[in-house]
Amino acid sequence: MTTSAPRILVIDDEAQIRRFLDIGLRAEGYEVLLASNAAEGLALAVTQSPDLLILDIGLPDRDGHEVLAEVRQWSQLPVLMLSVRDAEAEKVRALDRGANDYMTKPFGIQELMARLRALLRNRPGEPEVPPRYDDGRLLVDLARREVSLDGTPLALTRKEYALLEMLLRHAGRVVTQHQLLVELWGPTHTGDNQYLRIVVGKLRQKLGDDPNNPQWLKTEPGVGYRFVVN
Template sequence: MTSAAPRILVIDDEPQIRRFLDIGLRAEGYEVLLAATAAEGLALAAMRTPDLVILDIGLPDMEGHAVLAELRQWSQLPVLMLSVRDAESEKVCALDHGANDYMTKPFGIQELMARLRALLRNRPGEPERPPRYDDGRLVVDLARREVSLDGVPLALTRKEYAVLALLLHHAGRVVTQQQLLREVWGPTHVGDSQYLRIVIGKLRQKLGEDPANPRWLKTEPGVGHRFLVN
């Protein structure tokens, strides 16, 4: 880390979670701010300008969803929500209302760090991601609308390319089914999840992916999809 290490604000009422995250984040070189309540967290967010917020849903003085709504009135900084609630509806609600990612407790510190890195790469104020993705195998040239795998061009339909490009634009983050359907098929098709299932299946087939062990396209069951940054 450089001297300008990202500043992470943790808003969680569980002392053991705050301590766990404080130790883990500082070990990775992050600057850490800790808050046990929504009021304290919102005050720190306003005064200390963190680069990212880790927000628990179950806070004693205000629901995490309400904290997120208040935060989104004046800031677009990345927010990763934590909860013991693993219901799909909770995840969809959080993501649809402005959260950038969602993790269920208990969670592994390495997965958390990977998700933080992905969110911080796209934080406001940084240069935009170049219009080309190349990990040595998969190449997506967004400017030319060309996709190749291991040097072989892939013939994608317009919908397949649109879904891949949208996921790549939000690389490392969950994009909900509703958002994908709304942006690729239009607002009248947000309930037509079968369209998305078919396109994701075709993309996986053309990428040679094993759905059980994906290299690029990870499904968050009942919530959405994520482009994995390799």
């Protein structure tokens, strides 16, 4: 039995970027749809049922945030935003409004491919993560709420476990500081970033995860955190 290649829709007004992505994606076996503006891209999104959308923010006819909002009215397909805007607020805005990931231009094709693979693994309609994660070193059993490292059980606090569980359930995707603060402490604590930094630091210590060369918990500066699937 064969399965069709994932279909990637690219909406970007830069011809060079479209050509670059078209070549790179096809080389990896993806089917590619290209659009140079929002109107054309939305039409393709509706009629061609892509598996993933790569969306530029700076489009000639509409702002990419508006396009994202429209797509989210009828679809939960994974969306990776592209932009030359590297401001932290811009990234947070996109992620909080429904983007699954965000990359700034220029970007490396190998990192982009890795992020696409992570997003496609967690497509809507599929389990986001198995109830048991095991990469040979770190074992997380979400059903039993057990965590072990190299065969040794880890004693995590409730906050540390809740943080790890949320990141793992969104493995490969950025989870914003705002989302984590609301989930772990509630909506009245969205400004308490120091709480989050403390819990992340303690969890990293217990995992032996070097923040400068992370194996599992990667910081997206000023935006949030990502669980790296190994």
